[in-house]
Every structure is written in structure tokens, then in C-alpha cells.
Amino acid sequence: MKSVQFSVASRLEGAAAIIYPKGYLNNLSGESLVIECGVYIGKGITKIVVNFSETDLINSIGISMLLQIMEDLRNINGTICCTNMSKFLSDTFEMLGLMQHMLVFPVENDALEYLKTRKS
Amino acid sequence: MSTKLEKAMYNISALADLGQAITSEDAFHEKIQSVLYVITGTFLANKGAILFYDKSTQSLNTLTQKGFAQDDLDHLNPEELISLGRNKSCLIGDAPVMAVAGAEILAPIWVGDEFIGALLLGGWLTAGPLASEDLELLNVIANQIAIALNNHSLFMDLADKLEDNRRLYEEMRHIYHGTLQAFAAAIDAKDAYTKNHSHRVAKYSVAIARELGWNEHEIEGMYVAGYLHDVGKLAISNTLLNKVTPFTPEERTEIRKHSTLSRNITTKIKFPWKNVEDIVWHHHERLDGRGYPDALAEDSLSDGVRILTLADSFDAMTSQRPYREKMDVQSAIGELRKNLESQFDNKIMLVFCKVLAKEINGELPEPDILPHLDRNSDLSVISDLLEGIISELSAR
Numbered sequence: 463m464k465s466v467q468f469s470v471a472s473r474l475e476g477a478a479a480i481i482y483p484k485g486y487l488n489n490l491s492g493e494s495l496v497i498e499c500g501v502y503i504g505k506g507i508t509k510i511v512v513n514f515s516e517t518d519l520i521n522s523i524g525i526s527m528l529l530q531i532m533e534d535l536r537n538i539n540g541t542i543c544c545t546n547m548s549k550f551l552s553d554t555f556e557m558l559g560l561m562q563h564m565l566v567f568p569v570e571n572d573a574l575e576y577l578k579t580r581k582s
Numbered sequence: 583m584s585t586k587l588e589k590a591m592y593n594i595s596a597l598a599d600l601g602q603a604i605t606s607e608d609a610f611h612e613k614i615q616s617v618l619y620v621i622t623g624t625f626l627a628n629k630g631a632i633l634f635y636d637k638s639t640q641s642l643n644t645l646t647q648k649g650f651a652q653d654d655l656d657h658l659n660p661e662e663l664i665s666l667g668r669n670k671s672c673l674i675g676d677a678p679v680m681a682v683a684g685a686e687i688l689a690p691i692w693v694g695d696e697f698i699g700a701l702l703l704g705g706w707l708t709a710g711p712l713a714s715e716d717l718e719l720l721n722v723i724a725n726q727i728a729i730a731l732n733n734h735s736l737f738m739d740l741a742d743k744l745e746d747n748r749r750l751y752e753e754m755r756h757i758y759h760g761t762l763q764a765f766a767a768a769i770d771a772k773d774a775y776t777k778n779h780s781h782r783v784a785k786y787s788v789a790i791a792r793e794l795g796w797n798e799h800e801i802e803g804m805y806v807a808g809y810l811h812d813v814g815k816l817a818i819s820n821t822l823l824n825k826v827t828p829f830t831p832e833e834r835t836e837i838r839k840h841s842t843l844s845r846n847i848t849t850k851i852k853f854p855w856k857n858v859e860d861i862v863w864h865h866h867e868r869l870d871g872r873g874y875p876d877a878l879a880e881d882s883l884s885d886g887v888r889i890l891t892l893a894d895s896f897d898a899m900t901s902q903r904p905y906r907e908k909m910d911v912q913s914a915i916g917e918l919r920k921n922l923e924s925q926f927d928n929k930i931m932l933v934f935c936k937v938l939a940k941e942i943n944g945e946l947p948e949p950d951i952l953p954h955l956d957r958n959s960d961l962s963v964i965s966d967l968l969e970g971i972i973s974e975l976s977a978r
Binding site for chain 1: 586588592599603608612615616619620622627628648705708709970
């Protein structure tokens with residue numbers, strides 16, 4: 463299988479940052495995801511939506527990166543929402559027990575709607 | 583698929599990730615960082631550290647970590663860590679030594695009977711307690727890390743030894759060159775008129791060899807030959823060497839022995855460069871076969887011999903002698919030109935002229951010839967002369 467070079471894009475929507483990881487989250491290049499979220503956290507953003515529509519696969523290294531983001535948000539009482547996850551991703555998160563530490567929505571807009579109505 | 587099976591598959595996949603991280607071509611630090619990510623991702627730990635035990639200082643060095651306070655890790659006592667578990671991962675529980683660092687699991691890393699480090703984990707995100715199979719998995723992982731750390735340690739030991747050897751070689755080389763220069767000073771001191779002659783001939787020879795494209799090893803051999811070419815003069819009487827009036831035929835025969843004496847002395851030395859003995863032995867040979875000591879034919883003269891012959895003659899002509907005044911630089915170059923093909927080699931002369939022209943034009947940052955020439959020389963005249971010879975010899 464040809465793997466896509468991992469990259470990250472992002473945008474700010476109201477008080478929430480939306481992060482778009484792209485490619486297989488399986489090596490040190492995934493640190494860019496942690497860094498991207500860290501930039502928003504550093505600016506005082508406490509709500510982060512990670513849209514996984516372009517990331518189908520994740521391995522233990524990717525999970526570790528995600529744990530880091532969850533920990534960083536937990537330290538500031540922030541919220542992480544994961545959206546557009548493939549079945550592989552949601553099954554993996556479910557099996558590892560990660561679902562209890564994040565909010566999961568089918569699509570990005572659902573997460574944004576929820577965050578708009580939620581007090582920070 | 584049951585959750586237990588899914589978890590087992592995830593663990594197997596994590597071991598594959600670990601293998602990939604350990605065997606990657608990344609630098610050691612990146613490799614060990616990836617390993618830690620694999621482990622923390624596998625066990626859902628927010629804290630993790632891989633520590634390396636330095637036997638020489640009996641201290642633990644943090645190779646990589648996340649989530650711990652570095653200061654806490656710096657204060658860990660390796661002796662207490664070793665006593666907590668040997669070749670087996672363990673829950674630390676209330677062990678006071680680890681409570682400081684906030685670690686919950688210790689996986690000691692051993693190679694044979696040697697403690698080489700430890701893996702610490704803490705800050706679980708999992709709901710339940712760690713199962714015994716999790717500790718088993720951690721043991722497997724610790725063994726994998728042990729191999730990686732041990733390989734790295736062996737590699738670093740080798741790299742250190744290599745560096746020591748390199749330093750030792752440089753020191754010996756430095757001493758060797760110092761000895762060589764002292765030797766040359768002793769040769770030149772026998773004759774008040776040839777002070778620094780060996781040094782200059784070595785420098786000129788190196789300049790020509792470098793311009794010819796020789797490699798550094800070959801150039802160093804040429805440098806040594808330049809320094810030692812007159813070592814045989816140590817066996818010639820001072821009276822003869824400093825004689826003001828022309829030599830008698832017997833005296834000429836005697837003084838001509840110096841090149842063979844040089845060869846006899848240098849053959850006693852096991853040089854790492856080939857042909858040093860040959861170069862010093864034949865530096866008074868000529869292309870027309872009328873040189874000494876063996877009146878060799880042109881075909882028998884190596885480039886090294888041809889370089890030294892030209893460098894030695896050029897310095898002899900531009901230096902004061904007891905029996906004659908020194909020549910100016912352009913006259914000496916003219917003399918070399920006049921004796922091309924009979925005494926001096928066209929190719930070597932061309933290269934000599936090119937390198938001297940470059941030095942005069944400031945194209946070489948560390949000139950070897952120019953600093954030793956008469957300061958009153960008219961460089962523009964010399965430059966024109968050199969350009970003429972270069973054109974002439976290049977056209978041949």
C-alpha cells in the first residue's frame with residue numbers, strides 16, 4: 463500500500479480550532495499534529511476538533527500523539543472532538559478505551575454545533 | 583471480533599511498529615523516541631521514559647521521555663532501580679524511589695547479567711488495571727530495547743576507540759613531523775648557506791604535487807622526501823660542504839655520495855609512503871641520463887624524482903652559496919627553462935609555473951613557494967615570464 467506523506471492543515475471556526483490530519487499517522491512526522499494543536503492551545507483555544515476524513519489508519523505511535531493532545535487539553539480543561547472517523551479508527555479507539563476521553567461525532571459540523579452550545 | 587482478540591492484534595501490530603522503529607535508519611535519538619511513542623501508544627500511558635545506565639559514571643541518563651519532570655528523573659538512584667526488578671517488568675506500587683518520579687511501572691533493561699537501563703511508564707488512560715499479559719508484553723518490549731541500546735552502546739564504544747586512535751595517530755604524526763623537521767634542521771645546520779633548504783624544497787615539492795592532483799597521502803610522502811633528500815649530507819664533512827673554492831674531482835665524487843647516503847639512511851625507516859627512498863636517492867638524476875649516482879635513463883625517473891629535482895635546483899639557484907651569489911627568481915626560472923628535457927621535465931615545469939603564477943595572482947590561500955622568494959623580486963616580470971612558459975609548454 464502506498465502511504466501518503468503525513469501533513470496537517472487547520473483553521474479556526476469561532477472559538478474552536480479544526481485540525482485536518484492527512485495520511486497515515488504512524489511515525490515521528492505525526493508530531494506535526496501535536497505541534498499544530500499546541501499552537502492553538504498556546505493561543506488560548508480550548509476546543510479542538512480533529513477531522514479524520516483524510517486519515518484512515520493509525521498505529522501505536524499515532525495513538526501516542528493523540529494521547530499527548532488529549533493530555534494537553536485536559537490540563538486546561540479543554541475539549542477534543544473527533545469526527546469523520548473510518549471504521550478502523552473508531553474500532554481502534556473503542557477497543558483501547560479512548561472513547562471515554564473524547565467526544566465523537568459523525569461529521570465536523572455536528573461537533574461545531576455541539577461546541578457552540580457548550581459553555582467552555 | 584472480541585475486544586480481547588482485537589487488543590491482542592493491536593499488541594502484535596505494536597510489536598511490529600517497535601521492530602520497524604528499532605531497525606529504522608533514523609539517527610539513534612529519533613529511533614529511541616519512536617520506540618517510546620510506540621510503547622506509550624500501546625499502553626495508553628501519558629508518561630514514559632527510556633533511561634540508559636552509564637557504567638563509567640554509575641548514573642542514569644535520560645535518552646527520551648515524555649510527561650515526567652526531568653529533575654525527578656535526574657534524581658533516580660540506579661542502585662535502587664536495579665533492586666526493584668531484574669529482567670522482569672513490575673508494578674512499582676508504593677516504592678518510594680519511584681513515587682517521586684510518578685512512574686507506575688518499571689521495566690528494567692538487562693543484557694545478560696548487565697543492567698543497561700530502564701523503561702518507566704505512568705499516567706494511564708486505561709480504565710482498568712494492567713493485566714499480567716500487559717507486563718509480559720512489556721518484558722518483550724524491554725528485551726527489544728535492550729538489544730537496541732546494547733548495539734548503540736557497542737557502536738559508541740567503537741566510535742570512542744576510533745576517535746582515540748585518530749587522536750593518537752594525529753599526535754604521532756605531529757611528533758613525526760617535528761622529528762623530521764629537527765632532522766632537516768640538523769642537515770641544514772651543517773652548511774650555513776643551506777639554512778632552511780630542506781624545508782623550502784619540501785614546500786615547493788608539495789605545491790607541485792598538489793597542483794598535479796596527487797592525493798593527501800601521496801603529497802605527505804613528497805613532503806617527507808623533500809625534507810630528507812639531503813639527509814646523507816650528515817655523513818659528509820663540514821669542511822667540504824662549506825668549501826668556498828671549486829671542488830676538486832675527488833671532492834665532487836665525495837659530495838655526490840650524499841644522495842646514496844640519503845637512500846641508505848631512509849631505507850632504514852619503514853615509511854607508510856612508497857618511493858621516498860627512491861626519490862631521495864635519485865634527486866640528482868637527469869632526463870638525459872647524465873645525472874648521478876646511477877646515470878638513470880629518463881624512463882626510470884618517477885614523477886616524484888622529477889618534482890624533487892626541479893624543486894631542489896630552483897631553491898639551490900635562488901639561495902646564496904659559498905662559491906656564488908644567489909640568482910634572482912626570473913633568472914632561476916630561465917635556467918630551469920633552458921635545461922628542459924635535458925635536466926628538468928616539461929610537465930613538472932609547466933605545473934611549477936602554473937602554481938607559482940596562481941600564488942602570485944593570490945589564487946591560493948596558503949602559498950608554499952611565494953613566501954620563500956626574494957622580497958625584492960618584481961612579481962609582474964616573473965608573472966609575464968611564467969605566462970610565456972605556460973603558453974609554450976601547454977602548446978607542446
